[in-house]
Amino acid sequence: MGWITSSWAFLVWTWEMGILQPIGVFLAIMAGLWASGRWSPWGSMRFLCRRLEWMALTLLIVFSISFFLMRSIPGGPFDRDKNIDPAIKARIEAKYGLDRPIGEQYLRSLADTLRGDLGPSYKNRDYDVVDIIAEGFPKSASLGVVALIFALTLGITAGMVSAVRRGGWLDTTLMVFATIGIALPNFVIASILILFLVILVPMFPAATWGDFRHLILPAFCLGAPFAAYVARLTRTGMLDVLTQDYIRTARAKGVGELRVLTAHALKGGLLPVVSFLGPAIAGILTGSLVVEKIFQIPGLGTHFVQAAINRDYTLSMGCVLLYTTLVYLMNLLVDVGYTVLDPRVELD
């Protein structure tokens, strides 16, 4: 029964943080395309099944490598600066099954994971890993969504403007900003923003989780490098597309310049952005250690690093599996998205 409740819980979070809705919208678009006869799911079905098989295999490999890697580094989850009496520590470890042979631990852990039970966190002993992910993921994800919207809006607009005004002062300025955005680490942007918008002019709260105002600065810091990347990718993509024959055809047919750009060129110009977005979305949704630390966001980002430092085997495994799944799913969406944006691409 465990897996039913946990997958239901998973659906609820994905809904709450607004991941499920876009997936739903996406499916609706596909259904619409299918109905209008522009796309058929049957060819894709085989593709999807194969991809899911690969995903299961990838998850198994990632699980196994992480499992043995974590246990091969020195130290254990119950090491403290004040040493616990070895006999007492042995009994605590026995309670969590850490005294069993490694092979048995592996199989048990694998079986539990397949049932959707990621076990208790070893460091935060009042919590199960599933609870920690359930509390943290929605927060990281909603921060990520805001950051993503910001990154896409700003990035695509800047990239398009740059491409159209290629070589002009606007292009140069925007691309200088984009380069700075890529080069400047998060924490520098964050420090500058905090200095000006929190300490000097108290417009935003310094940190912690609360209402929408708490999201703005961290979302900006999280999204800035992505915005810069998206801008550069859009520019490259647009420049490439604008020289294509079909654009010339459109212009020759007397289509207005704005329409050429938005209706004809943008679709093709966004292809590089879309392939970048898959892994980027997975990364942005699962949170960032730096931004979450600076703004004290109780999300997931911190756990990726902290769980490893604490030798919190179970929590660390939960994070790794979640991230793998997300990366895989997002890449899958990207591949499907490609076929919509570019009719020449076929799934196989």
Next chain:
Amino acid sequence: MRRDRNRNLLALGFVAVLLGGGAAALSGTTDEKAQFTFNNATEVESFDPKVVTGVPEGRVLRCLLEGLANPHPETLRPVPGVAESWDVSDDGLVYTFHLRQDARWTDGEPVTSADFLYAWKRFLDPEEPATYAYILDVVKNAKAYYQDKTVTDFAEVGVRAPDEWTFVVELAASTPYFLDLTHFYPLYPVPRHVVEKYGDEWIRPEHFVGNGAFKLEERRFRDRVRLVKNVLYWDAANVRLESVDILPVDDHVTGLNLYLTGVVDWETDVPHHVIPELKKRADFKPKPYLGSYFYRVNLQNKDLLKRRLVGDPRFRKALYLAMDRQAIVESITKAGEVPARSLVPPGIDGYDGPMLPDRNLEEARRLVAEVKRDLHVDKLPTLTILYNTHETHRQIAEVIQVQWAKELGIPVKIENQEWGTYLTSQRQLDYDICRAAWIGDYADPNTFLDMFVTGGGNNNTGYASEDYDGLIRKAGKERDPAERMRILRRAEELLLTDLPVLPIYYYVTKNLVRPWVKGFHPNVQNIHPLKFVWIDEAEKRERSGER
């Protein structure tokens, strides 16, 4: 054309839904600010007194639960808690606690001696003893019960509850600091009726029941713990804070930002690079803290040459004498830390510890030359200083590296390891010299000194001295407090002669506290029970514009 428009509409809807989803995750998380907010600097490991060992956990548990006694906010001497009063037998072995009859759990059940008996029995459970079980080794038969298992019946352990309101503890030997343990958080009572019902799940916020001055209202992981005044608390009339927020901000800079923008009223630590600035402020007053920063020397080094070398006390003395402790506290730690010339920090009542000589380069060089001559060593091997990855530890190690290399001609390498690896290296004696620190659990030299008995769980140096072990044992049996302190002094003298550890500095507290927070007193253990804390609202209104 129409299809395009439709698709644009869909895209717009997509964005709207994304926004809506983001907003949905945020909704319902806005809270009114608590009357008092402090930053505990980390998410606590657990609410279960049996499981926890850390300072941050202590801060939270002192709000949620109450032991036999409470620490006095200034002196930390035990003042009545669940026990109204207590008697000590003439031989100092039997403590009888008289519990008050109006103490209640937050679910209304009375707090009785059975709860303490149950908590201590659970604490000493031979199948699954508490992390801190050894703290009760002073109780008769406790160790025999939970560890040696030569006593199998808990009734033979020196803890009894003759009636509902009487709790009796019989010690194996007179222990002057035993009363301090009555307000040590791992020994707090647990609600038997709740623990038995929910097992390990009893600490979940929906089940949790406490008996402290505050009641758990909400716990959001890595976000905040919200407490409200416990109206059932026997001394509720004297608890003045209505609500408390406990934040787990681990980044000191973020913590400072929160303090400066008025979100946090008490910040428990500060980023060390701004300490000189902060010291100009009236609300930052570092005070002596019962903690020592020192280097361990591995006396069982696997490298035989190194083992012979550092195995010579004269060589260790030379290492000690060449360290410029003054420079370290002045140019690196900067908060007013005191250079240490002993292991036990000053500030423990009744204990006047021994002191090593100050820095002396000439003497240090002479000792090194002597050792080299006696051991027929021409070329000194490279010693490695191991520290856990942290900016301050690195800077200190660098200073010492330079001093040893320049003044004594000892080639020194420094090496950092992340926390878990560092702990393992230290425990397995896989190091030459290793950074270490110790914060006292109770205000008595014993909490520092018994660490270095042969085979002690936190010895981690391979130091083994029968004389030293004998002195610590003897002090444990001594009934006259003054004489006991003299024995402990002799033990520390011996430790400082043998020098398995090289003292560097004594810690200071780094609390930032708003001026309108009253009832908050500096003390050596840095314990500030919120039961006694209150806000001067008039002063707060007047001064809240200040940063």
